[in-house]
Amino acid sequence: MSKPITVEHIQSFDVYVLHRMGALREPLVCYPMVSFRWPGLVKLTANKWRVDVEFRHGALQRIPVVWTQCHFGGWRPWFRCLRCSRRVGKLYNTGVSLHCRRCLDLWYASQRRGSKSRRYLQALKLRLRLNGVANLQEPFPQRPKRMHQRTYDRLRQLGERLEQDLRDNSRFRDRETDYSPLVPK
Ligand SMILES: [Zn+2]
Numbered sequence: 001m002s003k004p005i006t007v008e009h010i011q012s013f014d015v016y017v018l019h020r021m022g023a024l025r026e027p028l029v030c031y032p033m034v035s036f037r038w039p040g041l042v043k044l045t046a047n048k049w050r051v052d053v054e055f056r057h058g059a060l061q062r063i064p065v066v067w068t069q070c071h072f073g074g075w076r077p078w079f080r081c082l083r084c085s086r087r088v089g090k091l092y093n094t095g096v097s098l099h100c101r102r103c104l105d106l107w108y109a110s111q112r113r114g115s116k117s118r119r120y121l122q123a124l125k126l127r128l129r130l131n132g133v134a135n136l137q138e139p140f141p142q143r144p145k146r147m148h149q150r151t152y153d154r155l156r157q158l159g160e161r162l163e164q165d166l167r168d169n170s171r172f173r174d175r176e177t178d179y180s181p182l183v184p185k
Contacts, residue, residue: 010104010128011040011093013053015065015077024048024065024077039131039144040093051079057133059096095133120172123162126155136166136173 018024023031023046034044035056043054051063064080066087078087081100091098124134130152132141140159143152166172 010125011038011131013038013079013091013093013098015079015089018046018051019077023051038093039146040095053098055093055096056131057096061097063091063098093128095128095131116166116169116172119162120166123159123166126159126162130155130159136163136175 015024017037021031023029023044026048028045028047030043030045032043034041038044040056041053042056045052046065048067049065051065053061053063055061061082063082066078066080067075068078068087070076078089079091079098079100080086081088081091081103082097083099083103086100086102088100091100092104094104120136123136127134127138127141130141130147131144132138140156140163143149
């Protein structure tokens with residue numbers, strides 16, 4: 001079995017990167033070309049207090065930004081995870097939402113039952129890594145622009161191995177993309 005895909009493989013969204021870009025200031029500024037940096041996103045609008053993102057697949061999310069005073073002066077920005085309300089520096093892209101590592105782990109844990117289910121989960125994570133949607137009814141994701149062809153070929157092979165019999169199994173194929181544990185009420 002190949003190495004499991006971990007949360008580190010999933011596209012992350014770092015509050016410090018936005019801060020360095022100067023995106024977390026008073027005026028609300030729209031960045032239409034963010035897919036260069038975050039291939040799963042098509043648009044980003046930000047100011048000091050919030051970041052609005054539009055995902056490639058059409059979903060929208062508003063992420064609150066909060067500030068805490070540093071020990072030696074100055075202020076430090078954080079995202080507030082919409083699901084658990086924790087202050088975090090990094091969020092992870094599920095394809096339709098950005099949530100903190102702990103919420104993602106909970107989601108994965110809730111899906112991890114039996115060897116087929118584990119494989120199903122690996123297949124979904126692989127699709128997310130390739131900026132696809134976590135659903136076996138969708139075609140396998142295309143090669144992300146900046147990924148080497150050889151890496152993509154290897155991952156696609158892995159994906160085919162993981163998915164081959166799952167796609168013939170209605171229990172997995174017809175499963176709705178279940179992001180419910182991640183989507184705030
Ligand atoms: Zn969270």
